[in-house]
Amino acid sequence: xxxxxxxxxxxxxxxxxxxxxxxxxxxxxxxxxxxxxxxxxxxxxxxxxxxxxxxxxxxxxxxxxxxxxxxxxxxxxxxxxxxxxxxxxxxxxxxxxxxxxxxxxxxxxxxxxxxxxxxxxxxxxxxxxxxxxxxxxxxxxxxxxxxxxxxxxxxxxxxxxxxxxxxxxxxxxxxxxxxxxxxxxxxxxxxxxxxxxxxxxxxxxxxxxxxxxxxxxxxxxxxxxxxxxxxxxxxxxxxxxxxxxxxxxxxxxxxxxxxxxxxxxxxxxxxxxxxxxxxxxxxxxxxxxxxxxxxxxxxxxxxxxxxxxxxxxxxxxxxxxxxxxxxxxxxxxxxxxxxxxxxxxxxxxxxxxxxxxxxxxxxxxxxxxxxxxxxxxxxx
Ligand SMILES: C=C(O[C@@H]1C=C(C(=O)O)C=C[C@H]1O)C(=O)O
Numbered sequence: 443x444x445x446x447x448x449x450x451x452x453x454x455x456x457x458x459x460x461x462x463x464x465x466x467x468x469x470x471x472x473x474x475x476x477x478x479x480x481x482x483x484x485x486x487x488x489x490x491x492x493x494x495x496x497x498x499x500x501x502x503x504x505x506x507x508x509x510x511x512x513x514x515x516x517x518x519x520x521x522x523x524x525x526x527x528x529x530x531x532x533x534x535x536x537x538x539x540x541x542x543x544x545x546x547x548x549x550x551x552x553x554x555x556x557x558x559x560x561x562x563x564x565x566x567x568x569x570x571x572x573x574x575x576x577x578x579x580x581x582x583x584x585x586x587x588x589x590x591x592x593x594x595x596x597x598x599x600x601x602x603x604x605x606x607x608x609x610x611x612x613x614x615x616x617x618x619x620x621x622x623x624x625x626x627x628x629x630x631x632x633x634x635x636x637x638x639x640x641x642x643x644x645x646x647x648x649x650x651x652x653x654x655x656x657x658x659x660x661x662x663x664x665x666x667x668x669x670x671x672x673x674x675x676x677x678x679x680x681x682x683x684x685x686x687x688x689x690x691x692x693x694x695x696x697x698x699x700x701x702x703x704x705x706x707x708x709x710x711x712x713x714x715x716x717x718x719x720x721x722x723x724x725x726x727x728x729x730x731x732x733x734x735x736x737x738x739x740x741x742x743x744x745x746x747x748x749x750x751x752x753x754x755x756x757x758x759x760x761x762x763x764x765x766x767x768x769x770x771x772x773x774x775x776x777x778x779x780x781x782x783x784x785x786x787x788x789x790x791x792x793x794x795x796x797x798x799x800x801x802x803x804x805x806x807x808x809x810x811x812x813x814x815x816x817x818x819x820x821x822x
Contacts, residue, residue: 466516467523474524484524485808490517514752518759522804532803534814537732542793545733549573549627550598555727556581556590557600562680562702564633568725569600571629571821582677584613588621591730598626599728604770605633606722608659615774618744619784623728624816625742626735633721635661638683638708639695645711650674652682653697657716661697664715683708724820734817738793740769742815743805744786746776754785760804761789764797784811793817 477484494510501509555576557565569576579596581587587599604610635657639648651665652674658665665673676682682696687706695711696702703710747753761768770788775781791798806812 463516467520470520470523471527474527477524478528484521484528493517514755515759515763518756519763521808522760522763522800525804525808526800529803532806534802534806535799538734538793538799538802538814538817541732541734542738545735547736549735551575552577553598554579554596555598555600556587556596558582558584558587559678560680560684562683562699562705563678564631564699564723565600565602565678565725566680567699567701568602568629568631568723571631572600572627572725572727573598585617588617588623588728591623591728592621594730597729599623600725601728602656603628603724603726605656605660605724606720607716607718608656610772611656612774615772615784615786616777618786618815619774619776623730624732624814625726625818626729626733626816627727627818627821628740629725629727629821630722631725633660633716633723634700634714635679635697635716635721636700636703636710637664637695637712637715638698638703638706639686639711640689640692641707641709643692643695643709643711647693648695648711649693651695651697652676652685654679654682657682657697660716660718660721663717664712680705727818732816734793735819737819738817739790739819741789741791741793741798741817742786743789744784744813744815745805745809746782746784746811748810749782756808757785757805760801760808764801766791766797766801786815 474484476482494513497509497513498506550573552575553573555569555573556579557563557569558581559565560580566578569578579590581590584601587601590596591599601614602611603614635653637645637651645668648668648671650672653676655675657679658673658675665671676685676696679696679698680702683698683702683706686694686696687708696708697715700710702708745757747757758768767790768787769790770786772786773783774786776784802814
């Protein structure tokens, strides 16, 4: 048989499949109306289990798992179709539309912004990238940035979320579970670490290097190349530079920014010593109020999914069905729950698209715990 004949047979099978699919979804829509009239939930796990059992029995062995995967997807599609019929205007979608209409068109120019660190920290550089003229309030910890927003002390907070070399900043993801906030903008900041010491020091004199643990992690290869040097963690890279400047020692250096060399009158003994030349950190701006500024094309959400096989797959299949691209997936253990995880997703989709609205109403309905973290644009 040639390829043409085989493809004709595939087309024939597809025509039958498509016809059956449309009929199945049509009945599913009728079931949605029935459920509405009889106050029944959309999801009927017993019915789905029974159907999967029948599918398994009715499929020859080599195709059994494939058929079961296909039916799991069909159930998902059928449930999301029913949800669309039953809740076309979910409360979350109304809230998002309200925020799009109610947010000023111009991003704030001179607000009070909380960030962790001191003058010269990368967070300060991020604040300046995110706002034209930020009025920066420095906090000692990431948590105090969240609580400054929560208490209304500051309107915005700037926090690092992930680094292209060292990965996610877990502490921030964990704090996200504890505080209620929205992301209103993000920025990618190129991070160059330099070895800074008092003027006149040479690399061979260095016995101790101090910096923030993220910077230490990002400069592993360079640090390994120096022998007999003690590595000490500091609260942030700017504080490390300040400590060196005030130490009165000529055997100590800091890994810090170029900006800090000028700020603390230090000399740069080695430039861009991070492992990856292209070292970026992503920062987010958070607010207590949901604001969606023009051009929002990224959305962050977080959710707890039931602790059973296929839970995450079910969520992912919705992104797939609506053609929504996932740009980041992170998971963190939920405190006090045995190996249960909170999942964080970054989606690449304009907040104005109908698919996005459909996804938001569907997810809010299927997850155990679901939080919309905002829609925003990223400055690169
Ligand atoms: C279609 C229904 O709704 C949901 C979808 C199902 C399906 O697609 O077969 C089965 C059970 C429900 O979770 C139904 O209740 O029968």
